[in-house]
Amino acid sequence: MDVDLARTFLEIVSTRSFVRAAERLNVAQTTVSARIRTLEDQLGRSLFVRNKGGATLTPAGEQLLRYAPTFVQLWERVRHQVAVPEGHQSVLAIGSEISLWQPLLLDWVLWMRRNIPQTALRVHVDVPQDLIDQVASGLVDAAVMYAPPHRPGLKVDLLLDEKLVLVTTADAASPDSETSFVGMEWGPHFSQDFASSFPGAPHPGVSFNLGPLALSYLLAAGGSGYFRMRAVEQLVQQGRLRLVPGQPQFSYPIHVVYSSDLDDALIQPAIAGLRLVAGGRRAPLPPDGLSA
Structure with a gap:
């Protein structure tokens, strides 16, 4: 066919x-x-x-x-696996959602280059729906995602349960304080939990669906907002942001999704490395780089 x-x-x-x-x-x-x-x-x-x-x-x-999805996956995998760059033994396509590329995907790529240099990498960053389609079709072998949908032929493993924390540029702030609150779309579970924790909070005047942009705005304009702990911890250490004490933190589980028929000898070392970097091994932020 x-x-x-x-x-x-x-x-x-x-x-x-x-x-x-x-x-x-x-x-x-x-x-x-x-x-x-x-x-x-x-x-x-x-x-x-x-x-x-x-x-x-x-x-x-x-x-x-x-059978058709498996056929397409197999063809795409064959197509990019046979195109092995000179000096390498295999090719692995890895990716993440846009909001997770820094630092997690970056740290993963750095770990792979240091520890498995014989594997060439193709790196993809995309919106969730397109990214899961790419994994399902074989264009991407493994991807870091928040709450990926379960699909036949794909494995979904919990990578880490990160926390969304309230940070501010002021001494103290909360979503219902006078300090400007920057809204961020972290998915339906966060929206429900946030509404339960702050029933009287007004709708934010500015909201974003892209973490890095929201964090850049917060640092430029001032205010408070909920962001991933891994994304803001260096900024907190530098004194550019402060954690707001006494405020709720929300769960933000991050998963790795990959095809169930990938060669274990290729994918399992890569996932082991991903778990290492997710467990705390970090790469420094680029001079102009922000994450959220």
């Missing part, structure tokens, strides 16, 4: 539409239809029922769905 046929099949399953699948694949709808006809001819079965509501799988399509 041609990998483009498999990808097209999976896009239709995901979008439930030939039209939307064509848009996501950046091809004409006629191309999508032709690919599915070719796939159906090869298998001798109809795969979709098309109606006004979109496209739904036939029983044969349901069976193909069990």
Whole structure:
């Protein structure tokens, strides 16, 4: 089966539409239809029922769905594993969500280069939904994520349970104080816990969905906000921020997600290194680098 046929099949399953699948694949709808006809001819079965509501799988399509993701993952893994740079023995694609790249992903890359130099690295940083799709498709072998969804063929291991702590540029502050509070979107669990802990807190005048940007704003404009402890501890040590005493801290569990059929000899040493750096081995912040 041609990998483009498999990808097209999976896009239709995901979008439930030939039209939307064509848009996501950046091809004409006629191309999508032709690919599915070719796939159906090869298998001798109809795969979709098309109606006004979109496209739904036939029983044969349901069976193909069990194998198509693995086929695409295998092809992508083969494609980037055979492209081993000179002087290396293997290639590993690792990544993280945007808000987790510094310091965790950076420390991981540094550890890998020092301890497993024979493995070439491809490093990806992306938004959560795209990143989990890349892991599922084999474009990324392992990624550091907050609350990744469970998918068939993927393993999700808890890496560390980090804390979100309240920090301020002033002597003391809380979300309902006069000091400006900088909002940060840490996911639905944080929103629920925050609302329970601060029922009377007003909505922040400024909020962000990207930690580094929120932290840069806080340092420039002043105020308080919740950030990952690992991201602010150096700034606290430098006196640029202060931890607010007596305020609740919130759980922020971080996971590593990877394909269940990866070669253990390749992935397990890398994950062992990730656990080491997550346990406290740090790289210094770049001169202009901020994290959140």
